[in-house]
Amino acid sequence: MSSALITCDTVPFDLYLLHSVPLSLHSKVKNRKLYLATFASVLGPMSFGFVLGYSSPAIPELTKIADPRLRLDDVQASWFGSIVTVGAAVGGLLGGWMVDKIGRKLSLMFCSLPFVFGFTVIIAAQNVWMLYLGRVLTGLASGVTSLVVPLYISEMAHERVRGTLGSCVQLMVVLGIMGVYLAGLFLDWRWLAICSSIPPTLMMVCMCFMPETPRFLLSQGKRREAEEALRFLRGPDAPVEWECARIEDACEEQGSSFQMSDLKDPGVYKPLVIGIMLMVFQQMTGINAIMFYAENIFEQAHFKDSDLASVIVGLIQVVFTAVAALIMDKAGRKVLLIISGVAMAISTTAFGVYFYLMSKMHSTTSLSLLMLDVQSTAGEEPHADLAWLALASMAVFITGFALGWGPIPWLVMSEIFPVKVRGFASAACVLTNWGMAFIVTKTFQDMMSLLTSAGTFWLFASVCIVNVIFTMAFIPETKGKTLEQIEATFRGTSGP
Numbered sequence: 001m002s003s004a005l006i007t008c009d010t011v012p013f014d015l016y017l018l019h020s021v022p023l024s025l026h027s028k029v030k031n032r033k034l035y036l037a038t039f040a041s042v043l044g045p046m047s048f049g050f051v052l053g054y055s056s057p058a059i060p061e062l063t064k065i066a067d068p069r070l071r072l073d074d075v076q077a078s079w080f081g082s083i084v085t086v087g088a089a090v091g092g093l094l095g096g097w098m099v100d101k102i103g104r105k106l107s108l109m110f111c112s113l114p115f116v117f118g119f120t121v122i123i124a125a126q127n128v129w130m131l132y133l134g135r136v137l138t139g140l141a142s143g144v145t146s147l148v149v150p151l152y153i154s155e156m157a158h159e160r161v162r163g164t165l166g167s168c169v170q171l172m173v174v175l176g177i178m179g180v181y182l183a184g185l186f187l188d189w190r191w192l193a194i195c196s197s198i199p200p201t202l203m204m205v206c207m208c209f210m211p212e213t214p215r216f217l218l219s220q221g222k223r224r225e226a227e228e229a230l231r232f233l234r235g236p237d238a239p240v241e242w243e244c245a246r247i248e249d250a251c252e253e254q255g256s257s258f259q260m261s262d263l264k265d266p267g268v269y270k271p272l273v274i275g276i277m278l279m280v281f282q283q284m285t286g287i288n289a290i291m292f293y294a295e296n297i298f299e300q301a302h303f304k305d306s307d308l309a310s311v312i313v314g315l316i317q318v319v320f321t322a323v324a325a326l327i328m329d330k331a332g333r334k335v336l337l338i339i340s341g342v343a344m345a346i347s348t349t350a351f352g353v354y355f356y357l358m359s360k361m362h363s364t365t366s367l368s369l370l371m372l373d374v375q376s377t378a379g380e381e382p383h384a385d386l387a388w389l390a391l392a393s394m395a396v397f398i399t400g401f402a403l404g405w406g407p408i409p410w411l412v413m414s415e416i417f418p419v420k421v422r423g424f425a426s427a428a429c430v431l432t433n434w435g436m437a438f439i440v441t442k443t444f445q446d447m448m449s450l451l452t453s454a455g456t457f458w459l460f461a462s463v464c465i466v467n468v469i470f471t472m473a474f475i476p477e478t479k480g481k482t483l484e485q486i487e488a489t490f491r492g493t494s495g496p
Contacts, residue, residue: 030234030235030237030238031158031161031234032235033232033233034156034157034158034161034165034234035165036210037156037210037211037232037233038153038156038157039206040203040206040207040209040210041108041152041153041203041207041210042149042153042168042169042171043172043199043200043202043203043206044108044111044148044149044199044200044203045145045146045149045172045173045176046172046173046175046176046179046199047112047115047141047142047176047196047199047200048141048142048145048146048173048176049172049174049175049176049177049178049179049180050176050177050179050180050195050196050199051084051115051135051138051141051142051176051196052084052142052173052177053176053177053178053179053180053181053184053314054138054180054192054193054196055080055081055084055135056180056181056310057180057181057183057184057192058080058184058189058192058193059072059077059081061188061189062077062080062131062189063077069127069128070126070128072128072131076128079132080131080132080135081441082438082441082442083132083135083136083139084135084138084139084142085139085434085435085437085438085441086136086139086434086438087135087136087137087138087139087140087141087142087143088139088140088142088143088146088430088434088437089431089434089435089438090139090140090143091111091140091141091142091143091144091145091146091147091430091434092143092146092147092427092430092433092434093143093427093430094140094144095107095111095143095144095145095146095147095148095426095427095430096423096424096427096428096430097423097427098110098144098148098423099148099151099422099423099426100422100423100424103212103213103216103220104151104152104155104212104213104216105152105207105210105211105212105213106212107144108145108148108149108152108203108207109203109204109207109208110144111141111144111145112141112200112201112203112204112207113141113204114137114138114140114141115137115138115141115142115200116197116200116201117137118133118135118136118137118138118139118141119134119138119194119197120134120197121134121137122134122135122138122189123190123193123194134193141200143430143434146410146430146433146434147426147429147430149169150169150410150414150426151213151414151422151426152213153165153166153168153169153414154166154411154415154483155214155215155216155483156211156213156214156233158234159480159481159483160329160480161329162329162415163325163328163329163333163478163479164325164326164328166328166410166411166415167321167324167325167328167407167408167411168325169407169410169411170321170324170402170406170407170410171318171321171322171325174314174317174318174321174402174406175318176199177314177317178311178314178315178317180192180195180196181310181311181314182311182314183195185308185311211229211232211233212225214226214227214229214230214233214243214244214247215247215419215483217229218244218247218248219419219420223244223248226244227240227241227244230243230244246482246484247484249484265491266490266491266492267487267491268417268418268421268425271416271417271418271425271490272421274412274474274475275409275412275413275416275417275425275428275429276428276429276432277470277474278408278409278412278413278429278475279413279429279430279433279436280432280436281405281463281466281470282405282406282409282436283433283436283437283439283440284440284460284463285344285348285401285405285460285463285464285467286344286348286397286440286456286457286460287401287405287406288437288440288441288444289440289444289456289457289460290351290394290397291313294309294310294394297387297390297391297394298391313394313398316395316398316399317398317402317406319402320398320399320402320403321402321403321406321407323402323403324402324403324404324406324407324408325407328407328411329479329480331479332477332479333408333411333412333475333477333479334471334472334475334476334477336403336404336408337404337405337408337467337468337471338471338472339400339403339404340400340403340405340408341400341404341405341464341465341467341468341471342400342464343396343397343403344397344400344401344405344460344461344464344467345461345464345465345467345468346396347393347394347396347397348393348397348457348458348460348461348464349457349458349461350389350392350393350396351390351393351457351460352453352454352458353389353454354386354389354390354393355454355457356454357386358386359452359453405467409429412475412478413426413429414426415478415483415486416478416486416490444456447459476489476490
């Protein structure tokens with residue numbers, strides 16, 4: 001072992017801490033295998049992107065299909081799209097139980113099964129119920145994945161790269177969505193389902209060669225395996241004994257297993273409330289509504305090919321989620337959330353104005369139709385101009401969402417909970433997220449008729465403003481801190 005590495009046996013522990021951090025932690029850590037493990041795990045979010053995006057190219061085909069047993073009417077098509085969120089909410093609960101019982105790695109490997117089974121059921125579908133079953137199974141797998149992967153990455157990653165690697169979760173989701181949109185331009189719905197089962201199969205194979213997270217191993221009292229996992233992730237010269245000691249200290253301070261009485265502890269309830277509120281706000285920004293409206297908006301802007309337009313939307317998301325991942329550990333979570341919230345508040349307000357002006361124009365256009373043709377065509381000119389306002393608003397909104405409120409709630413969820421409540425608290429957050437997604441998508445049409453289109457988007461804008469205030473007041477900055485230090489800030493002590 002190198003001379004820069006001072007071990008606990010030779011010097012007092014506090015002196016050892018002082019020496020080992022700057023010398024060895026920052027110069028000896030090799031992250032190459034950590035990136036490999038991250039790549040293996042983010043094939044899960046990519047699969048879940050394929051699941052989310054699958055309904056967009058598949059529904060138009062399934063509504064026109066020749067086989068009457070598989071043909072979807074409007075209500076069935078709506079369920080085909082939204083039933084995934086029901087499966088995912090259940091998957092969140094199941095994932096919370098699985099990560100504590102069988103560990104992060106095995107949970108990830110097992111969740112690839114319902115992905116593959118679900119797509120197989122869709123491929124072999126003989127009736128609409130088989131299509132629903134396939135969507136529920138893939139939704140269940142998506143729920144487990146959306147909980148386990150952020151946890152797995154945050155528990156493995158070195159604090160200097162944790163933000164970037166954690167943001168790869170959302171990046172792979174939007175890559176998956178764009179991939180399925182692109183593939184949908186060339187493949188029919190059955191071949192698309194076959195393609196969608198490739199990422200989860202790859203994930204299962206790759207995860208066989210990856211380690212369990214050191215924090216889970218130490219919480220199970222497996223010190224030797226934890227050191228081996230850390231050596232794999234940090235390189236042979238890294239100070240794994242020091243890192244193990246630091247994690248163990250934090251585990252001992254917490255006690256062993258989670259009890260409901262722990263919810264009285266500020267170190268538990270504060271991060272739990274923050275995690276749940278982040279998920280509520282993420283869904284209440286109106287992201288699903290904007291996506292829902294994307295094709296109509298492109299049609300009004302005279303984009304002839306709305307399929308291609310969906311790919312463009314996907315591309316914007318991918319590019320700016322990648323930008324967020326690259327700057328996450330430099331800019332910090334809080335700054336990006338605030339910038340993101342402001343951008344979304346401005347763009348949803350502009351959307352409201354667009355819909356308000358459109359409704360005014362419809363009433364004037366219907367009057368002008370009674371007059372001369374010349375006046376009627378003159379009345380349509382601003383309509384085309386307004387469509388560009390909608391396009392600009394949508395581009396700003398998607399950019400804003402991808403920079404902050406898309407990736408960061410999942411990243412912060414994986415960082416702020418103490419080890420013993422991580423399964424329970426993450427399950428509560430995932431359940432909230434998917435539950436809210438279901439409520440927002442299902443009640444969106446009713447909101448539009450009750451509040452009008454303009455009113456609905458102004459409601460989203462006001463939620464975005466509340467987001468920004470909430471972020472400034474309550475969300476701690478977690479960049480560059482170890483998970484143990486983040487935990488200590490909630491408990492009000494100074495962390496290791």
